[in-house]
């Protein structure tokens with residue numbers, strides 16, 4: 001009962017922090033820039049296809065790629081935003097002494113951690129879903145393309161954000177505020193690159209290189225979830241038609257996510273959260 | 286002094302009763318528990334903490350009874366803040382145990398009736414002062430009406446700034462807010478770690494009045510302050526820490542009970558000197574003699590001594606009672622400890 005109150009109070013506080021600090025304005029600004037740029041790009045694309053240089057299949061494939069590219073930008077913004085919100089929370093508050101009076105209240109530390117996590121997850125997912133939806137609408141209005149599974153795609157993007165912020169929380173219980181944000185974003189980028197490398201390996205039929213992507217997707221599920229989201233955004237018919245030529249291209253994904261992988265991602269989040277709770281429990285303030 | 290507070294734990298006693306003879310046994314046990322004296326506000330025994338190579342706290346046992354005001358004194362780095370954090374379950378001790386109101390301070394519920402003003406702290410800079418108080422009230426689980434929260438802000442002199450963001454507060458204003466946070470959830474035990482370090486003289490007087498009013502209401506206080514005069518005025522008892530150990534502890538009467546007498550004398554004979562030495566330790570500066578008086582029969586010591594001196598033919602020009610201040614006593618204790626360490630090394 002009182003533990004639930006602690007979780008909800010801290011979650012509310014975290015949301016209030018996100019809404020009152022400059023992070024939110026920076027995020028909103030970047031998102032608007034990205035949406036406007038993509039609207040301009042897509043309107044150019046539709047102009048090209050009207051002039052007949054692109055077939056309708058080609059146009060849909062290009063639209064899929066571009067949509068994925070812009071969504072990647074969005075997920076990057078979300079990743080940066082949440083990592084730099086999640087990173088400084090615990091270690092920053094311990095450093096500045098905010099935790100000292102907060103944790104002297106009759107609250108369980110894991111409940112405070114759960115509240116932070118919940119607030120950040122709500123914030124990050126909310127952002128991704130809203131901005132992603134806006135982007136889908138931009139594409140619909142400019143080139144008339146609507147992704148096949150927008151709900152799945154947005155949910156997977158939100159899941160990717162949650163994975164990253166959970167990692168950020170764990171890091172922030174062990175290393176300094178800035179470092180945890182930087183490390184989380186660095187790992188996120190490294191996994192993405194490993195995924196691209198793995199994709200090239202697959203296209204070339206080189207198993208060793210392909211394994212790089214597979215392993216990194218297990219270690220940090222952000223890239224795997226991102227690929228699932230791409231798959232749900234892109235046009236399946238166009239991919240079938242041109243798939244062979246485009247193998248290994250980083251902004252197309254050949255296969256949907258398996259249930260096993262989703263299960264692993266959920267377990268991964270739970271495990272990392274548990275580690276963060278253990279590390280936070282014994283921390284001296 | 287350090288009665289075992291585990292004996293007061295109601296849960297343990299009740300379960301023994303239940304297994305023995307059902308309801309009657311349980312009632313008897315409940316009665317037994319009700320008759321026990323209440324557990325002290327805080328009790329700790331054998332606390333130790335090491336940070337890397339530095340032993341911050343060697344071995345500390347202390348207790349603050351219900352409604353008692355205790356001063357925690359000692360030089361910088363003595364381990365006062367570390368001890369306080371261990372008492373509140375914010376730092377895990379390497380050894381020893383700490384209890385708040387009879388339950389282990391690792392259990393969050395034990396902190397329900399505790400208010401804490403940390404030494405180095407900040408509040409969420411994006412919240413207003415009133416929002417910080419509301420947050421702490423929610424987390425404490427006590428329902429405190431908004432009007433009462435405003436009263437607490439007024440008490441620390443922040444009534445006009447209630448709606449302002451804490452980020453724009455000066456250090457002194459933050460400390461006032463910290464005091465309000467410590468007081469807002471109707472605590473029965475308040476821990477103040479250097480509450481006056483950033484305050485103006487007026488603020489210091491406010492803190493003194495606040496501690497005195499807490500004492501009147503029966504709220505226990507543990508006060509760590511370098512303003513020894515203030516400590517002397519408000520505390521029932523003091524604990525002096527030095528290098529992670531309790532150097533001395535006791536009531537003010539016990540610590541300051543030792544009084545001195547300054548006498549200006551001429552014509553002092555060896556017999557008169559012997560009479561002086563028989564009273565207590567004597568220090569001489571020219572014609573001025575300072576004699577330590579025994580703590581026990583303070584009533585007769587002075588007239589007896591003066592009478593005997595006059596009878597011995599000594600001319601007595603002046604007799605001045607000297608009261609040792611807590612500050613002098615503190616310095617004396619710390620110097621003695623340093624000398625003892627020197628002696629050991631030599």
Ligand SMILES: Nc1ncnc2c1ncn2[C@@H]1O[C@H](COP(=O)(O)OP(=O)(O)O)[C@@H](O)[C@H]1O
Nearest residue numbers: 336339341359360361362363364365366367368
């Ligand atoms: N978090 C910490 N990390 C390392 N050393 C610490 C830490 N906290 C306290 N210390 C050390 O422990 C000793 C006692 O510190 P502290 O309890 O703050 O003393 P006081 O409050 O009496 O001035 C000091 O030598 C200090 O440097």
Ligand SMILES: [Mg+2]
Nearest residue numbers: 365366367404
């Ligand atoms: Mg201190």
